[in-house]
Amino acid sequence: xxxxxxxxxxxxxxxxxxxxxxxxxxxxxxxxxxxxxxxxxxxxxxxxxxxxxxxxxxxxxxxxxxxxxxxxxxxxxxxxxxxxxxxxxxxxxxxxxxxxxxxxxxxxxxxxxxxxxxxxxxxxxxxxxxxxxxxxxxxxxxxxxxxxxxxxxxxxxxxxxxxxxxxxxxxxxxxxxxxxxxxxxxxxxxxxxxxxxxxxxxxxxxxxxxxxxxxxxxxxxxxxxxxxxxxxxxxxxxxxxxxxxxxxxxxxxxxxxxxxxxxxxxxxxxxxxxxxxxxxxxxxxxxxxxxxxxxxxxxxxxxxxxxxxxxxxxxxxxxxxxxxxxxxxxxxxxxx
Amino acid sequence: xxxxxxxxxxxxxxxxxxxxxxxxxxxxxxxxxxxxxxxxxxxxxxxxxxxxxxxxxxxxxxxxxxxxxxxxxxxxxxxxxxxxxxxxx
Amino acid sequence: xxxxxxxxxxxxxxxxxxxxxxxxxxxxxxxxxxxxxxxxxxxxxxxxxxxxxxxxxxxxxxxxxxxxxxxxxxxxxxxxxxxxxxxxxxxxxxxxxxxxxxxxxxxxxxxxxxxxxxxxxxxxxxxxxxxxxxxxxxxxxxxxxxxxxxxxxxxxxxxxxxxxxxxxxxxxxxxxxxxxxxxxxxxxxxxxxxxxxxxxxxxxxxxxxxxxxxxxxxxxxxxxxxxxxxxxxxxxxxxxxxxxxxxxxxxxxxxxxxxxxxxxxxxxxxxxxxxxxxxxxxxxxxxxxxxxxxxxxxxxxxxxxxxxxxxxxxxxxxxxxxxxxxxxxxxxxxxxxxxxxxxxxxxxxxxxxxxxxxxxxxxxxxxxxxxx
Numbered sequence: 001x002x003x004x005x006x007x008x009x010x011x012x013x014x015x016x017x018x019x020x021x022x023x024x025x026x027x028x029x030x031x032x033x034x035x036x037x038x039x040x041x042x043x044x045x046x047x048x049x050x051x052x053x054x055x056x057x058x059x060x061x062x063x064x065x066x067x068x069x070x071x072x073x074x075x076x077x078x079x080x081x082x083x084x085x086x087x088x089x090x091x092x093x094x095x096x097x098x099x100x101x102x103x104x105x106x107x108x109x110x111x112x113x114x115x116x117x118x119x120x121x122x123x124x125x126x127x128x129x130x131x132x133x134x135x136x137x138x139x140x141x142x143x144x145x146x147x148x149x150x151x152x153x154x155x156x157x158x159x160x161x162x163x164x165x166x167x168x169x170x171x172x173x174x175x176x177x178x179x180x181x182x183x184x185x186x187x188x189x190x191x192x193x194x195x196x197x198x199x200x201x202x203x204x205x206x207x208x209x210x211x212x213x214x215x216x217x218x219x220x221x222x223x224x225x226x227x228x229x230x231x232x233x234x235x236x237x238x239x240x241x242x243x244x245x246x247x248x249x250x251x252x253x254x255x256x257x258x259x260x261x262x263x264x265x266x267x268x269x270x271x272x273x274x275x276x277x278x279x280x281x282x283x284x285x286x287x288x289x290x291x292x293x294x295x296x297x298x299x300x301x302x303x304x305x306x307x308x309x310x311x312x313x314x315x316x317x318x319x320x321x322x323x324x325x326x327x328x329x330x331x332x333x334x335x336x
Numbered sequence: 337x338x339x340x341x342x343x344x345x346x347x348x349x350x351x352x353x354x355x356x357x358x359x360x361x362x363x364x365x366x367x368x369x370x371x372x373x374x375x376x377x378x379x380x381x382x383x384x385x386x387x388x389x390x391x392x393x394x395x396x397x398x399x400x401x402x403x404x405x406x407x408x409x410x411x412x413x414x415x416x417x418x419x420x421x422x423x424x425x
Numbered sequence: 426x427x428x429x430x431x432x433x434x435x436x437x438x439x440x441x442x443x444x445x446x447x448x449x450x451x452x453x454x455x456x457x458x459x460x461x462x463x464x465x466x467x468x469x470x471x472x473x474x475x476x477x478x479x480x481x482x483x484x485x486x487x488x489x490x491x492x493x494x495x496x497x498x499x500x501x502x503x504x505x506x507x508x509x510x511x512x513x514x515x516x517x518x519x520x521x522x523x524x525x526x527x528x529x530x531x532x533x534x535x536x537x538x539x540x541x542x543x544x545x546x547x548x549x550x551x552x553x554x555x556x557x558x559x560x561x562x563x564x565x566x567x568x569x570x571x572x573x574x575x576x577x578x579x580x581x582x583x584x585x586x587x588x589x590x591x592x593x594x595x596x597x598x599x600x601x602x603x604x605x606x607x608x609x610x611x612x613x614x615x616x617x618x619x620x621x622x623x624x625x626x627x628x629x630x631x632x633x634x635x636x637x638x639x640x641x642x643x644x645x646x647x648x649x650x651x652x653x654x655x656x657x658x659x660x661x662x663x664x665x666x667x668x669x670x671x672x673x674x675x676x677x678x679x680x681x682x683x684x685x686x687x688x689x690x691x692x693x694x695x696x697x698x699x700x701x702x703x704x705x706x707x708x709x710x711x712x713x714x715x716x717x718x719x720x721x722x723x724x725x726x727x728x729x730x731x732x733x734x735x736x737x738x739x740x741x742x743x744x745x746x747x748x749x750x751x752x753x754x755x756x757x758x759x760x761x762x763x764x765x766x767x768x769x770x771x772x773x774x775x776x777x778x779x780x781x782x783x784x785x786x787x788x789x790x791x792x793x794x795x796x797x
Binding site: 182189192193254258335336 | 338339341360361362363382383384
């Protein structure tokens with residue numbers, strides 16, 4: 001490609017756009033469906049119900065310890081399908097690029113998407129690119145949508161938790177939030193913590209094989225575990241009790257939280273899921289989850305109760321009780 | 337009222353600056369208001385980017401003893417003194 | 426320092442709690458002055474493990490909460506001056522002033538930057554020589570040295586585009602004002618650990634000496650707070666009003682004289698307006714005349730319209746310990762962390778936010794139910 005930066009003409013539908021797609025996107029995302037060059041991807045008839053989801057990624061900075069907006073956009077949408085019990089069939093990618101973005105930066109991000117999609121075994125089957133004037137967006141926004149198939153007999157729903165269910169968490173919390181925060185202007189610090197961003201569909205399929213009766217699954221992204229538990233408590237009208245000492249929080253995440261006055265319960269995760277399951281399945285599930293790399297730190301963090309529906313409470317280290325409220329607004333570092 | 341966190345000094349830098357480590361998180365801070373010389377390995381308390389005090393290991397151990405031994409608190413703080421009356425409080 | 430981890434070893438809590446339960450003091454009301462303690466108490470669930478006859482009151486030690494609307498309005502006005510970039514700590518962004526919060530000011534396109542440290546504000550001043558960097562300084566004695574150090578560094582570097590709008594406050598005059606009002610009966614005080622690291626444990630001797638109220642200077646781990654409660658109860662049991670320093674790993678009797686020296690070099694005391702208390706003489710920190718060029722109020726004289734308070738907000742009484750957050754009519758209804766009417770619901774240190782987030786959601790929900 002002749003240019004070093006994205007120009008408005010790269011989005012104009014003419015020769016330059018053609019070059020961009022042929023030089024940058026097609027080789028990276030290459031698959032049979034894309035090669036057809038049609039306006040849509042076509043799937044053969046599937047057994048099971050279809051799941052459909054979309055998410056937009058506007059993370060700043062574009063690169064952060066352990067990942068970038070590209071792999072995040074692939075993993076995030078795969079995970080939104082996965083926690084519904086769906087096996088992803090394919091993703092779409094919509095790119096909104098700010099005029100002036102370095103083509104090398106875009107290439108690295110597209111490469112990261114390619115790697116993420118290939119490793120997950122989920123093809124990117126259709127896409128779109130727009131270029132907006134400088135100031136029209138912040139460097140790069142990515143939207144991904146995905147379609148997946150839910151096998152018969154699987155009925156995961158946010159409203160299905162019942163009193164007495166075990167609550168399992170597949171990974172350590174707060175790592176993505178801290179990794180991104182470490183690169184923010186005005187806060188900057190160096191940390192060994194990297195994002196936990198990873199696809200969870202294989203873990204979910206393994207879990208469903210062990211226990212098809214999983215009632216609720218969700219990935220605690222923005223708002224963290226605290227927000228997710230509150231959502232489910234209210235959707236399912238159950239009380240939730242978790243145990244502080246069971247929560248998998250590394251010393252590194254806790255250290256960064258102590259420095260900035262943040263609560264790891266409300267930090268974003270991109271490679272963890274929380275599952276509400278019949279208590280009788282809990283041990284078998286934990287065993288199966290821990291046998292996979294993405295479930296290595298799986299643990300039983302608490303249970304649902306009939307008492308105080310809608311409320312999430314935590315048993316603290318000293319034996320006290322605290323309420324975990326829904327988080328409010330932007331997470332800001334604080335001094336007091 | 338003020339969030340502060342214990343940290344270990346891991347590098348001294350020019351202009352009275354230092355890099356500190358908080359369980360793996362590292363940040364540059366200022367030693368400008370810390371009393372006395374600081375050395376790599378010292379533990380200090382960090383507030384809004386400044387080391388504001390040293391952490392005294394011996395005192396920390398003494399406090400832990402106090403947590404564990406019931407009689408020490410009474411010895412230290414419960415000893416007799418003029419009794420309070422209603423008017424005093 | 427491996428010993429520091431022991432302060433987080435919750436297995437040490439059980440013997441402390443046993444002792445607290447065994448103390449024969451009768452009903453007592455203890456106050457934590459410091460908002461950091463308020464948060465730690467709620468976060469660790471200390472209230473839920475204390476015997477019922479021990480009541481914990483939250484004091485006026487949240488610097489965000491005691492900042493008056495007038496001072497918040499001044500910060501908003503400074504942010505709107507052409508060429509000014511207003512910098513402040515993250516805590517201040519969402520606090521509603523008379524008309525708007527700094528977050529709303531920022532949304533209108535005025536530059537408001539969150540900094541973690543005054544060092545970041547100084548760096549901005551270096552990066553933007555064509556802009557005026559104003560640092561809106563809130564905080565108590567712990568935070569004041571960082572503001573003083575920034576002014577001293579700005580002078581040493583010859584920075585001409587850095588200034589401070591100081592609404593910083595001193596805790597001792599605040600504590601005295603609270604006790605002098607006599608509205609609440611406080612039988613023991615949990616002394617602010619980090620403030621004391623600067624001003625020294627001995628600065629609190631006036632509590633036992635003048636007011637006959639025992640004080641325990643405390644750290645912020647749940648164990649620290651439990652041990653301080655126990656020490657206060659031990660004193661009350663024996664009728665002994667004294668000062669106990671349970672944070673001696675940090676706090677020295679005389680404090681950090683170098684840090685306080687920097688503060689007194691740059692600042693002098695002034696009357697300051699506290700939310701809920703009004704004007705308290707000698708309770709604020711203003712830049713000394715010889716540092717006037719770093720004083721935003723001196724450099725950017727502005728007229729601000731009269732400040733107004735939300736008529737339903739009772740933050741003032743909450744700060745004085747006269748009412749508990751749940752006693753306020755708008756608590757959890759019109760006033761929530763998403764839509765705060767007063768600062769005590771905004772700051773994570775504020776009693777209302779602490780109640781709402783960690784404790785009293787049950788009460789709110791029950792109240793809603795009964796009111797409907």
